[in-house]
Amino acid sequence: GDSVTQMEGPVTLSEEAFLTINCTYTATGYPSLFWYVQYPGEGLQLLLKATKADDKGSNKGFEATYRKETTSFHLEKGSVQVSDSAVYFCALSDRGDDKIIFGKGTRLHILP
Amino acid sequence: GAGVSQSPRYKVAKRGQDVALRCDPISGHVSLFWYQQALGQGPEFLTYFQNEAQLDKSGLPSDRFFAERPEGSVSTLKIQRTQQEDSAVYLCASAGTSYNEQFFGPGTRLTVL
Numbered sequence: 001g002d003s004v005t006q007m008e009g010p011v012t013l014s015e016e017a018f019l020t021i022n023c024t025y026t027a028t029g030y031p032s033l034f035w036y037v038q039y040p041g042e043g044l045q046l047l048l049k050a051t052k053a054d055d056k057g058s059n060k061g062f063e064a065t066y067r068k069e070t071t072s073f074h075l076e077k078g079s080v081q082v083s084d085s086a087v088y089f090c091a092l093s094d095r096g097d098d099k100i101i102f103g104k105g106t107r108l109h110i111l112p
Numbered sequence: 113g114a115g116v117s118q119s120p121r122y123k124v125a126k127r128g129q130d131v132a133l134r135c136d137p138i139s140g141h142v143s144l145f146w147y148q149q150a151l152g153q154g155p156e157f158l159t160y161f162q163n164e165a166q167l168d169k170s171g172l173p174s175d176r177f178f179a180e181r182p183e184g185s186v187s188t189l190k191i192q193r194t195q196q197e198d199s200a201v202y203l204c205a206s207a208g209t210s211y212n213e214q215f216f217g218p219g220t221r222l223t224v225l
Contacts, residue, residue, distance in 0.1 A: 043216045044216040098168075099171070100214060103154050105153070105154050
């Protein structure tokens with residue numbers, strides 16, 4: 001079945017460092033891909049999404065490109081801030097199937 | 113309210129008790145989803161409603177889990193004869209239509225002793 005694999009955390013970086021969180025997926029169809037974020041004490045929020053190959057999703061300085069050839073959707077940010085500390089989930093939703101399949105999450109700590 | 117709300121936010125149950133978890137979706141949202149998030153894991157799909165119709169319940173882990181949405185708005189997830197392995201955060205999400213962004217509630221943290 002469909003699945004998502006993302007790098008395990010926690011990931012600890014200094015403020016202004018470059019961030020990459022790797023994510024790969026397995027799907028039988030042509031899924032939409034997502035990154036969700038869960039800030040401390042808050043609910044899940046959609047960070048960005050891409051619905052077809054080569055699409056780039058972006059929001060709040062974060063970017064991820066839908067790579068069909070490598071089945072990947074890596075999350076990147078050029079300069080992280082302390083406020084980016086959160087748990088990040090890579091996820092997919094297959095066409096015709098509304099449920100979202102999540103990875104296990106990557107906890108990110110940004111040090112001032 | 114502007115977002116998805118869930119109640120209670122925290123629930124402690126003794127093993128064997130029945131519990132009911134409530135979800136109030138965003139007004140007018142057709143689709144409603146329930147997910148289970150174990151500690152340190154990503155959310156896992158439980159069930160999906162479109163209006164009052166339960167279109168997919170493939171993720172419900174056992175027949176002790178039951179969900180309903182009788183009027184196509186508020187939904188209740190019921191767990192009968194709770195077990196320790198049911199301890200998790202239960203998330204509800206709603207969406208305007210199929211393939212739209214799902215908006216998540218804050219979750220109900222269930223602890224079974």
